[in-house]
Amino acid sequence: MIFAHADYERERKFSADVVVIGTGAGGASAGAELAAAGHDVVFVEEGGHHPTSSFNPYITETIPRLYRDASATVIAGKPPIPFVEGRCVGGSTVINGGMAYRPPDRVLADWEKIAPELGARALEPYFESVENRVSVAPQHPDSIGEDSRMMQAGAKRMGWSFTVNQRNQRSCVGSNNCTMGCPTGAKQSTLVTYIPDALAAGARCLTEVRVERLLIEGGRAVGVVGRSVNPRTRKLDRPVEVRARAVIVACGAIQTPLLLLRQKLGRPGRQLGKNFTCHPNAKVLPIYPSEQCIEGWKGVSQAAQIREFHDEGILFAENFVPPGVMAAYMPFHGDEIWEAMSNYNQSIMSGVLVEDSTTGRVSRLPFGAPLIRYDITKLDHERFLRGIKLLAEMHFVMGADRVILPFFNQHLARSVDDLKKIDVLQTCPSTLELFTPHLMGTARMGSDARGSVVDVNGELWDLPGCYIADASLFPTAIGVNPQITIMALAKRVAQHMSLAKQAA
Secondary structure (H helix, E strand, O other), X not given: OEEOHHHHHOOOEEXXXXXXXXXXXXXXXXXXXXXXXXOOEEEEOXXXXXXXXXXXXOHHHHHHHHEHHHHXXXXXXXOOEEEXXXXXXXXXXXXXXXXXXXXXXXXXXXXXXXXXXXXXXXXXXXXXXXXXXXXXXXXXXXXXXXXXXXXXXXXXXXXXXXXXXXXXXXXXXXXXXXXXXOOOOOEOOOOOOHHHHHHHOOOEEEOOEEEEEEEEEOOEEEEEEEEEEXXXXXXXXXXXXXXXXXXXXXXXOOHHHHHHHHOOOOOOOOOOOOOEEOOOEEEEEEEOOOOOOOOOOOOEOOXXXXXXXXXXXXXXXXXXXXXXXXXXXXXXXXXXXXXXXXXXXXXXXXXXXXXXXXXXXXXXXXXXXEEEEOOOOHHHHHHHHHHHHHHHHHHHHOOOOEEEEEEOOEEEEOOHHHHOHHHXXXXXXXXXXXXXXXXXXXXXXXXXXXXXXXXXXXXXXXXXXXXXXXXXXXXXXXXXXXXXXXHHHHHHHHXXXXXXXXXX
């Protein structure tokens, strides 16, 4: 059963075995696991329930519905980094690109040193289970667009290695509407997989409710208190309470610490909100000759990743976006942007992703808003400059007329020679334009309370009965798209909770 704002006029108090805050990759997979094991589960989701039939490519309608704060959110730092979070049933799995990767072996080897339970062998059954459920597989060739084919051809021309993406999809036709919600239901987000599984097993989902605090009695988490969110005004009104034997917090790497910091949790190691990582990205937008019709909006987004420099922490990929989004990120005005956007069909939205070499912090401002601070390092800056030059050079080799660069003081390169100016002009990280959809690490798991927020089973060191099941758990950055790792860790947390209850 799915509840919405109007339902809380008559029913405002609920009870369950487990209350799960959030319905994204972590919350949905954990809740579905518990519901399948016979537990009474109640999900609480701040956003609304928007079925597949409601998805469309109109950004002025879609972004306010599916994105937190209409995606107008920024990490403070040098440089500032805009970021996005999903706010709807299915969370960010509804608006992501569908890439489905496990962490690299080197990352899992580092995690295994933290705790054997986090190594590749121990996590293998969890990865395998979630990959089967969300249909992880290569894309059908007929649904791959020309922009992806050109990226692969460019990698071959340069002698670079690349990998064909694994994606959580079933019969994807390549509509390239991933970030606006899949209109065919082919992308196997939690909206169409784990949430229906949980509901079929008897779970309930309270949508349009913002959790404001945890209920704590006798030093143990016993539920949550929040208020319903008016879907038209976004104002909080009716109080809603869910009492439960255990709480799972799966609000994401920013909202999870924000909620817990409000109640002064995470005290043993004072790590809550720290260890924030975000896989920053920089766009490289080539425009090819007018006679070359690429039509990047046809075909699935990001069918492959160029991994020649992955050992250096650098990935290249394309991720085509709707025209309104592309125009918003153009560094031009007037006639210049009109001319650039008139070449939309000759463009490839590609980018450089750099694996974090540092961490930031999420803290809570006096009125409850998050403050996220993250500064890239000198090493990260150097890797971005290297990656941008290499990717832009590849596009010139492939015949691009010009390349729009992610620098506030150097918007355009018209030749490979222009790329040499990057070393002269880009001496300060603040001139770099970045973006990220990957937020991780702010409630890291570990075997020692002094260096982590939760134990290896996801339970807070200082609050029994409260578990975390989202990307906050990551001990380190993983360097690849995180949703499969989130699902696997969340499933493991839920399995432990189920077994612990049986033992009790």
